Amino acid sequence: MNPQEKRHSPWLVFSSQIIVVGGLIGIWEYIMYIGWASAALYGQPSGIWDALGYGLIETTELWQELGWTMLAVLIAFGIGAGVALIIGMLFVLFPFIEKVMEPLLAALNAMPRIALAPLLILWFGLGMGSKVAIGASLTFFIVLQSVTAGGRGVNQDHITLSQTLGLKPLESFWKITMPTAVPTVFAGLRLGLMYALLGVVAGEIIASEHGLGQRVAYLTSSFDINGVWAVVCVLSVVGMALSWSLGALENRLLRWQ
Amino acid sequence: MRHKRESEMLSTVSKVQPQAPQAESAAAGAVTLDQATIRFGEVTAFQDVSLDIRPGEFVSVVGPSGCGKTTILNYIAGLLPREVLSEGSIDVLGEAPTTGNPHLGYMLARDSLLPWRTALGNAEFGMEARGVAKAERRARAHELLARVGLKDFEKSYPKMLSHGMRQRVALARTFCLDAELLLMDEPYGALDAQTKFQLEELLMDLWQGSGRTVLFITHDLAEAIALGDRVVVMAPRPGRIISDIEIDLPRPRNLRALQRDTRYHELYRHVWSTLEEGFENTGEQQ
Numbered sequence: 001m002n003p004q005e006k007r008h009s010p011w012l013v014f015s016s017q018i019i020v021v022g023g024l025i026g027i028w029e030y031i032m033y034i035g036w037a038s039a040a041l042y043g044q045p046s047g048i049w050d051a052l053g054y055g056l057i058e059t060t061e062l063w064q065e066l067g068w069t070m071l072a073v074l075i076a077f078g079i080g081a082g083v084a085l086i087i088g089m090l091f092v093l094f095p096f097i098e099k100v101m102e103p104l105l106a107a108l109n110a111m112p113r114i115a116l117a118p119l120l121i122l123w124f125g126l127g128m129g130s131k132v133a134i135g136a137s138l139t140f141f142i143v144l145q146s147v148t149a150g151g152r153g154v155n156q157d158h159i160t161l162s163q164t165l166g167l168k169p170l171e172s173f174w175k176i177t178m179p180t181a182v183p184t185v186f187a188g189l190r191l192g193l194m195y196a197l198l199g200v201v202a203g204e205i206i207a208s209e210h211g212l213g214q215r216v217a218y219l220t221s222s223f224d225i226n227g228v229w230a231v232v233c234v235l236s237v238v239g240m241a242l243s244w245s246l247g248a249l250e251n252r253l254l255r256w257q
Numbered sequence: 258m259r260h261k262r263e264s265e266m267l268s269t270v271s272k273v274q275p276q277a278p279q280a281e282s283a284a285a286g287a288v289t290l291d292q293a294t295i296r297f298g299e300v301t302a303f304q305d306v307s308l309d310i311r312p313g314e315f316v317s318v319v320g321p322s323g324c325g326k327t328t329i330l331n332y333i334a335g336l337l338p339r340e341v342l343s344e345g346s347i348d349v350l351g352e353a354p355t356t357g358n359p360h361l362g363y364m365l366a367r368d369s370l371l372p373w374r375t376a377l378g379n380a381e382f383g384m385e386a387r388g389v390a391k392a393e394r395r396a397r398a399h400e401l402l403a404r405v406g407l408k409d410f411e412k413s414y415p416k417m418l419s420h421g422m423r424q425r426v427a428l429a430r431t432f433c434l435d436a437e438l439l440l441m442d443e444p445y446g447a448l449d450a451q452t453k454f455q456l457e458e459l460l461m462d463l464w465q466g467s468g469r470t471v472l473f474i475t476h477d478l479a480e481a482i483a484l485g486d487r488v489v490v491m492a493p494r495p496g497r498i499i500s501d502i503e504i505d506l507p508r509p510r511n512l513r514a515l516q517r518d519t520r521y522h523e524l525y526r527h528v529w530s531t532l533e534e535g536f537e538n539t540g541e542q543q
């Protein structure tokens with residue numbers, strides 16, 4: 001942040017945000033109330049509120065679907081990011097492997113992989129497998145790129161230092177290359193987590209037995225627009241919570257930055 | 258109390274100093290360049306350079322940009338392929354240069370600290386790389402950080418330290434090593450005059466009585482003379498040594514008192530005119 005920027009009191013900012021968001025919701029509600037637009041088609045804040053109450057408290061079905069989705073996201077992220085980290089480190093350690101694999105990976109990456117989703121569903125079925133596969137494949141490439149980019153950014157002075165101190169290649173990799181890459185890798189992980197969520201929800205929307213995406217598809221087809229909005233609200237809270245928790249971890253680990 | 262502590266500290270530090278291999282180095286200089294020429298393809302970095310650095314000596318090297326000063330250090334440190342030495346020989350502690358030579362420490366103009374390590378972690382890093390046991394390196398890093406005046410900043414990360422403080426950490430890291438030969442490539446080149454002066458005094462304090470050999474490159478004549486036993490003057494195109502001047506100022510030197518010393522100013526004028534002649538001769542050649 002620019003130090004010359006005027007500092008605003010956090011309370012002023014927060015209360016203004018409440019007013020803006022509250023105002024927008026109020027306008028939406030009012031428009032539906034006086035009948036300028038169809039509440040049945042666009043949804044209505046008070047109806048969304050009721051749907052949230054119904055799904056989260058009365059039946060708790062949203063929690064269950066959320067559980068399915070989160071489980072798939074975590075597995076997809078774990079597999080995608082884990083494999084990407086290992087392969088990325090191999091690429092950084094042995095640039096020759098990267099050179100060989102580069103065209104293949106570039107082609108796979110350029111392909112809009114979400115288009116493969118129906119195929120993956122065909123292969124892995126309507127359960128966990130397919131959505132995990134979609135989410136993991138999205139995460140994998142983003143994290144892989146961040147590892148190779150981060151590993152390339154080693155400071156020339158640090159290379160000189162490690163040579164004159166006589167570090168062996170593997171020591172130099174762990175003590176200099178990897179720590180250098182960590183901030184870039186974290187940015188990749190954060191993005192990768194969002195993509196895991198995206199992939200899983202997309203998979204659920206296309207075809208699935210469980211999950212919030214499946215609810216979105218179902219509620220849309222039965223014209224329960226408020227219900228759709230309620231699920232979308234839950235999803236965006238989940239997205240923010242995921243991003244925030246990784247950010248908090250990052251701040252702890254990267255205090256030196 | 259304070260004095261006692263300091264003398265204790267000094268004695269522990271001097272314990273860890275390398276025992277200069279007397280017999281060996283009496284025969285072979287710490288660094289010997291014998292009619293050495295280094296070429297990078299068509300570019301001649303320097304030509305026909307002969308220089309004999311005795312163990313324990315502090316040799317300053319001055320010369321205009323591009324005359325091959327860094328190249329000399331890099332070759333000594335084993336950072337360059339052998340083939341670039343097209344004529345003559347360069348020996349380090351009686352042997353051919355090797356990469357990662359444990360007898361050698363290298364300090365650059367930029368501090369090259371690792372930003373993810375604290376001052377303490379950075380001071381330890383050199384020893385860690387050279388396999389010093391954990392407890393020992395921790396103890397030595399504490400000592401050296403105290404000596405460079407950063408006792409209260411051990412837990413600070415480099416980004417929280419000023420430029421001068423970072424260079425102090427780099428000094429600590431270098432002097433923590435059991436290296437009898439220190440290569441310094443304009444270590445104070447990027448500092449302001451005040452900070453530079455303080456760090457020069459610090460360097461004298463750390464080096465004095467340590468028995469280490471220092472090859473110190475600088476653009477600053479005053480610094481070269483104040484610190485060195487000898488000042489080697491180089492000229493460019495092709496890089497070569499044009500003069501090797503003995504600095505007969507007594508040791509230990511008080512850098513502040515030196516500013517009023519007539520002999521110091523005489524030497525300064527002498528080195529300066531030598532450097533200028535070098536420029537003029539180069540001009541005539543072209």
Ligand SMILES: Nc1ncnc2c1ncn2[C@@H]1O[C@H](COP(=O)(O)OP(=O)(O)OP(=O)(O)O)[C@@H](O)[C@H]1O
Pocket residue numbers: 297300301302320321322323324325326327328329
């Ligand atoms: N690795 C290299 N490959 C090719 N040419 C090089 C290499 N290193 C140095 N040179 C060339 O050798 C010459 C001497 O360079 P060097 O860096 O040693 O000069 P210097 O005296 O240290 O200069 P400065 O005072 O600017 O640091 C220059 O012409 C430079 O371009």
Ligand SMILES: [Mg+2]
Pocket residue numbers: 326327328442
């Ligand atoms: Mg140089």
